[in-house]
Amino acid sequence: MDHPLRVLIVEDVPTDYELAQREVGRVLPDSEFLRVETRGDFLTALKSFSPGLIISDYKLPQFDGLSALKLALGHAPGIPFIILTGSMNEDTAVECMKAGAWDYVIKEHIKRLGPAAVSALEQGRVRGEKLLAEQALRKSEALLLEKNQEMESFLYITTHDLRSPLVNIQGFSQNLERHTRELREILTQTPLPEETKTKLQKIAGESIPVALKFVLDSAYKMDALITALLKVSRIGRLEMKPETLEMKNVFAAVLDSLRFQLDEAGGSINTGPLPQCRADQGAVSRIFTNLLDNAIKYRSKDRPLTITMAGEVSGDKVLYSVSDNGSGIPEKDLHRISDIFHQPVIAAGKKGEGIGLAIVRRLLEKNGGRLRVESKEREGSVFHVELPSAAGEKGAL
Numbered sequence: 001m002d003h004p005l006r007v008l009i010v011e012d013v014p015t016d017y018e019l020a021q022r023e024v025g026r027v028l029p030d031s032e033f034l035r036v037e038t039r040g041d042f043l044t045a046l047k048s049f050s051p052g053l054i055i056s057d058y059k060l061p062q063f064d065g066l067s068a069l070k071l072a073l074g075h076a077p078g079i080p081f082i083i084l085t086g087s088m089n090e091d092t093a094v095e096c097m098k099a100g101a102w103d104y105v106i107k108e109h110i111k112r113l114g115p116a117a118v119s120a121l122e123q124g125r126v127r128g129e130k131l132l133a134e135q136a137l138r139k140s141e142a143l144l145l146e147k148n149q150e151m152e153s154f155l156y157i158t159t160h161d162l163r164s165p166l167v168n169i170q171g172f173s174q175n176l177e178r179h180t181r182e183l184r185e186i187l188t189q190t191p192l193p194e195e196t197k198t199k200l201q202k203i204a205g206e207s208i209p210v211a212l213k214f215v216l217d218s219a220y221k222m223d224a225l226i227t228a229l230l231k232v233s234r235i236g237r238l239e240m241k242p243e244t245l246e247m248k249n250v251f252a253a254v255l256d257s258l259r260f261q262l263d264e265a266g267g268s269i270n271t272g273p274l275p276q277c278r279a280d281q282g283a284v285s286r287i288f289t290n291l292l293d294n295a296i297k298y299r300s301k302d303r304p305l306t307i308t309m310a311g312e313v314s315g316d317k318v319l320y321s322v323s324d325n326g327s328g329i330p331e332k333d334l335h336r337i338s339d340i341f342h343q344p345v346i347a348a349g350k351k352g353e354g355i356g357l358a359i360v361r362r363l364l365e366k367n368g369g370r371l372r373v374e375s376k377e378r379e380g381s382v383f384h385v386e387l388p389s390a391a392g393e394k395g396a397l
Contacts, residue, residue: 005031005121008051010068011084012037012060019110020055020084027114028121038062039071046075052124053117058085058092066099073100078128080120084113162226170219173212180208228355235362240280242367244390247274247320250281251309254288261296265305272310276390277318279367284387287363288322290356291383295324300378317369318389323382329375 005028011017017035024031034049036042037060045051054072058065065083072081083096083104096104102120105113183204187197251274255262262269269292277284292307299305303325311320361371368388375381 005053006049006051007031007033007053007055007117008042008045008049009033009035010037010042010054010056010060010063010065011035012057012062016057016084016107019107020113023110023113024053024055024117027118039067042068043071043075046072051076051079053121054079054081055084055113055117056081058083058096065101066096069096069099069101078124078131080117080124082113082116082120162222166219166222166226170216170223173215173219177209177212177216180204180212235359235366238283238366240283240366242278242280242388245277245279245281245284247277247284247311247318250284251288254285254292257289258292258296261293262305265296265299267296267299267305267307270306270308272308274309274311274320275313275318277320277387278390279369279387280363283363283367287360287385288320290360291322291385294356295322295326295381299324299326300380313389313391316389316391317386320385320387321382322385323380325380328377328379328381329373330377331375334373334375 007021007024007028009017009020011020014035021033024033034045034051036045039062042063054068056065056068065085069081069083072079080102081100083101084107085092085104086107093104102123103116105116184201187201187204190197192200251271255269288309295307296305306325308323309320311318313319357371364371364385364387369386372384372386373381374384
């Protein structure tokens with residue numbers, strides 16, 4: 001230790017204090033000791049002596065061990081506290097441990113005090129490290145949340161700011177298209193030298209329209225990207241309102257909304273048990289709508305589409321699975337499947353913004369859930385959705 005261990009002993013009998021001091025001194029020889037026997041002296045010692053270990057007799061004429069324990073927990077939490085008593089039955093021992101004592105030693109077995117002190121200090125070290133780790137984790141989570149909010153706010157503002165000049169680009173490009181058509185009509189009616197007329201007609205009929213097509217195509221692509229980014233940024237601004245959800249009803253509503261697309265695709269859906277979960281209803285509906293829509297969109301041409309939806313409770317979570325026999329996802333794309341704008345090679349040519357699974361993942365995170373994907377190319381995929389269970393919430397209450 002960098003500094004001597006300070007041991008505060010609450011004891012009214014000097015000889016008992018000396019015995020306790022001797023036993024602790026044997027295993028922790030560089031320790032400093034202080035004896036108190038009243039509430040006032042105990043509180044003063046907590047501040048002035050700053051103990052690293054507290055040992056207290058269970059009963060004193062003007063004070064008691066449980067009172068000392070409560071004061072220590074209130075004024076100096078985290079300091080190992082050992083109850084030392086002449087006799088103690090099992091119920092009293094349990095009471096002390098429930099109250100927050102780290103250990104208890106009966107004076108008849110005073111030789112156990114030294115090892116108990118060493119053990120308590122080790123527990124204190126472990127608890128301290130765990131507390132520091134938890135504090136660091138909470139700080140990191142808070143910082144991450146702050147940065148995510150900043151990013152979402154920046155994304156929202158930026159996409160809004162980009163849309164205004166983009167509208168101008170699209171509008172004036174369309175004006176140029178109209179003016180070019182008018183120019184071509186004028187050229188056909190205006191007498192000009194043949195060579196000059198041919199050059200102007202080529203510029204007005206080929207060069208300008210081709211350039212404008214590139215400008216407008218790029219503007220439309222940018223517009224689609226901005227629209228997609230706005231959708232993602234709005235997810236972060238949504239307030240989740242968790243409630244107990246009857247997933248059979250939620251899934252039935254999702255299925256109704258996709259009935260036309262499913263019938264057009266000639267697909268079928270099988271359902272298994274769908275336990276209740278606790279989450280925001282709108283978010284859950286959107287999660288499964290996106291997953292089913294993807295299954296329909298990226299179905300295989302070689303076989304009729306079959307989708308299976310089921311769930312099971314696992315501890316305080318519900319694990320739902322949405323499986324299909326569609327095109328599947330290449331293994332190299334699995335780790336990026338929920339990245340914004342990422343679309344697997346196998347999905348090339350299929351219409352989509354590339355944000356569906358990114359939105360699913362974000363909505364799950366906001367509801368205390370997560371997404372996991374298993375897939376084999378040209379065989380199908382299984383999307384595992386984890387959400388808090390309704391039963392787990394009741395148990396927590």
